[in-house]
Amino acid sequence: MPMPPAEAGPSWSPARLAYWFYAVAATGAVIGQTWVAVTHAPWPPGVPAIARVAAVLPFALCLELLAMTLSAMADQRMRLGERAYGFRTFSTVVAMVAVGILVAGHWPHLYWSAGFGVLSGSAYALWLLHSAARRRDALRAAGKLADTAPDYGLWRRMRHPVWTARAAELAREGRVDVDSGRWRPLGLFESLRAAELAIRAEQRRPAIANAVEEVIRADQRDPGMAEIAVRTLDLDRLAGELAALVNYGAWADRLAPAITAPAPASTGPPSGQSAPGEPTELTPITGGDASPAASPEPENASDHDGRRVADPETVADRDDVLSAEPDRNDVDANNDETDPDDEYDDVGHEPDQGAELDADLVPLLPAARAARDELAREGHTVSRDALAHRLRRNGHSIRNNRVSELLAALRQETRSANGSRPTTPV
The missing domain is CATH 1.10.20 (Histone, subunit A)
Incomplete structure (x- = not known):
């Protein structure tokens, strides 16, 4: 079994350079404080220089390191959730006093004033930044601080400030x-x-x-x-x-007619006669000047736009179509006028004969048969709208124009089983 790869050790951190800078800066600041004390303090004439340095060195070291000590104590309290205002204020005051002594004690020598002042001030500022970074890491590891967010870019933050902030x-x-x-x-x-x-x-x-x-x-x-x-x-x-x-699918089916382009008008013989094998269209009379030859209708007209189209198989039985009465038990009688040509009554059917259907409608053919049988048992008229209503009630979402195709397939099965045109139940 191959051995798992060894975990890589912790990478080198540039924060390690901070400790070297602390040592150098603190040493320089202590030298500057000692120089100021040896030069400006009122020493007796007989005190040698080495004694003066040894006398003021502990005090200079304490003054420089006191600010960092107070800052470290404040950092510890802040990791526990406190604000530590007292330690932070005291540390800042001590750091300002130390820098002020270095600048004023070496004045008017600009180089020494600036050099020792910058060493002391930068050491204290770097300590504050370093301790704050370590404190955030510790709080984040303990789950007390949120993780950092991705970089969304300045341009995105300026254009969409609310969006990027959220x-x-x-x-x-x-x-x-x-x-x-x-x-x-x-x-x-x-x-x-x-x-x-x-x-x-x-x-x-x-x-x-x-x-x-x-x-x-x-x-x-x-x-x-x-x-x-x-x-x-x-x-x-x-x-x-x-x-x-x-149910966004049902709403899309309901709103689909609003964005569906109308079908092009059928181009039949100019004399108004139907070509062999083509259905004869039935158009409603809307006025004295209207005639079937003057206003042809498209073949796929539906009941929702007020147009009626006869089925190709029922041209010979037009008298039966015109004389048929709607069933009183039709479940959709209040919503749409029932097309008598879309009605039939049949309880027997053959096995799957949906070869003429589209591939997406073949799985719905058994559900359409079951809905047809339910309507027949309840004594309802089997129409396109009734079949669509029953299919939707049974959990099948389908559009009305696709129900017409299922209805035509059911008619074909019924004619194949009975050898004659089905009749409407009384």
Whole structure:
């Protein structure tokens, strides 16, 4: 068995250079403090220089290191969740005093003033930055600080400040991975997409919640009970539940006629006669000047646009079509006029004969047979609209023009079984 690759050790960190800088800067600052004390302090004449240096060196070292010590204590308290204002203020005051002594003590020698002042001030500033970075790492590892957000770029933040701010918030919040079960932050484009959906939902949900509130108030006769219901129910949650229950497929089928181009008009013989093998069209008379020859209709006209088209198989039985009466039990009698030519009654059928159907309609043929048998057993007229209504009630979403194709296939099966035209149940 091959051995797993050894884990790489921790990479070198540039933060290690900070400790060398602390040592050099602190040494230089202590030398500067000692120089100022030896030069400006009132020493007796007999005290040698080495004694003066030994006397002021501990005090200079304490003054320079006190600011960093106080800052380290403040950093420790801040990791525990405190703000540590006292330690931070004290540390800042001590650092300002130390830098001031170095600058003023070596004045008017500009080089020494600037050199020792910069060494002391930069050492303290670097210490603050380094300790703050380590504190954030520790808090992030303990789960007390959010992870960093992706870099969205300056141009995107300027153009879409709200969008990018929300994306950064969602990226830091993260989510639990379904596969591994571990928390992970969101990536750049993943967080942008999540922010877009969240903003869109926040804009749409209040409108739904207001409509739900109006319905709840209208459903209660007592205004007091209506107020209790509105205050108790979580309207935002109801709006979210309603949005999750929307059947977009059914709405798309309902709105499809609005974006469907009308079929081109059929080009028949100019004399008004039908060519051999072609169906004869029946057009409604809308006025004294209207005639079937003057206003031809397309072959695939439906009941929704007020046009009636005879089936090719029923041209010889036009008298039966015109004299047929709609069934009183038709489930769609209140919505559409039943086309008598789309009615039949048959309980027997052969095995699958849907070879003439489109491939996507062949799986729906057994469901259409079952719906036809149900309508026949209940005594309803088997029409296109009744069959469509029953199929949708049984959980099959289908458009009306596709139901017409299923109805034609069922007629073909019935004629093959009986050898004659089916009749409408009385």
